[in-house]
Amino acid sequence: MPLGIVIRKAPGVTRWVAHVWKAVAVLPGAARADWKELRRDGETVEYHAATLPLELFRTDTEAYLHGLSAKVPAIYVVMRPGTEGRPLDIVLATASPYEAQDYADTGEELVEKVPMPEGLIAWIRDFVEVHHEDEVFVKRRRDKARVDRKEDGIGDARIRQVADVYRAPTAKERVH
Template identity: 65%
Template sequence: MSFVFPKAQSIPVGIVLRRAPGVTRWARHVWRAVALLPGAGPAEWKVLREVEGITEFHAATLPLTLFVSDTEAYLHELQAREPSLYAVLRPDDSRADIPWKAVLLTASPYEAQDYCDSDEALVEKLTMPEGMRAWIGDFVQRHHEEENFVKRRRDRLRVDRVEDGIGDPRIAQESDVYRAPGRRKAGQP
């Protein structure tokens, strides 16, 4: 099912998280996003597979929304050696057995970087399926407009002007008109 917004396009994508036994005594489990399910139906922590203590969950289905304003970011990601999508996970204290909640799926590496700058979220990089590459590539091809570089020109500096009023008027000295005013000591004007 595809959602269409003005200047945007969206499809539902399932996020698969894997829970494996921890390797230290401080971490009982290791959680990692491992796969995407394009066009998936709604799910909330549905067990997909259990093998030797490793469990894979269909954690959530989130919309992957492409915006016309972000086509430069999508193009950048499509040109990467291994194009990826980014799942943003936040800690969830509502359940003891499931510590993460999937909150966002994006194709923009710039948006993912914004979430990486915070310690409140975990950002997982997932390989973009081939069909999604074609869908995102088609969207970029239809909507991307290359912006021309415009070099800013400086105003020509006029050195013959008289500089009235430079500095702080509270400073009576003519030696250093740029000096910051300070406390006056006894005996100074």
Template identity: 65%
Template sequence: MPLGVVMRRTPGVTRWAKWSWKAAAVLPGAGPAEWRELRREGDAVEYHAATRMLELYAAETEAYAHGLAARVPGVYVVMRRVTGEFPLDIVLVTASPFEAQDYADSSEDIVENVPMPPGLIAWVSEFLDEFHQSECFVKRQRDSERVDRKQDGVGDPRIGKAADIYASPGLIRSRLQ
């Protein structure tokens, strides 16, 4: 599904940052756009920054279910800093919090959570109903064999030792003399 990303530019609060940018919303089914101005309220301006495809995969339904179970289900917008009039490039939009975490771990990308509109929640929920298969938790059982009672050897057999390596140094010296 194509999702338009709405970016909001507000004046910065410090002298080092002239503007503050934030992903404000997504527009399901949006057409192509490149930083088209949508709304202006004083110094705050909202832009339709880009339209990216939101793709869902059957193998990642657990992640989507986890995202929908959040207090406020969200879509994650992944951005990278660039130079120019608009300082951010919209890289990706995803509904998977696990994938978003992977991008956030790189520290090269900026990841922001944007609330999902009700229609998008319904679309992802339908996808989950069709493809999600719950896996029940299976606790791993230990083997009954005790492997800690047998000592295979002490140290590396390729290295010759004058005495027991667990003996105190004083005992080793007295044995060697």
């Protein structure tokens, strides 16, 4: 599903930061856009920065369920510092909190949490109902083999005495 990303530019609160950029909304089914101005209120401006595909995968339904069960279900927008005259490059929009965490862990991207519209919640929930399969927990069983009885690699193989395998061999015990 095409998903429009709305970015807000607001004045900074300190003299070191001129502007603050924040993802504030998503527009399901949006047309293509490239930093199209949507609204202006004084120095605060909202842009339809980009339209990205929101892709859902059968193997990630557990992550989508986790995201939908949050107090406020969200879409995660991944952004990088801009290139080609843009303030930000919008990299990805995902419904998976696990994937968003992976991007946040790198520290190279900015990850913003944007509330999910009701229609998008329903669309993702329908997808999960069709494709989700609970994984059966299989407890791993130990091998019955006793590996603790062998003493391979312990001590010096040149010593024939069992009593102290850690002592150094004497000159008459050395094997040539």
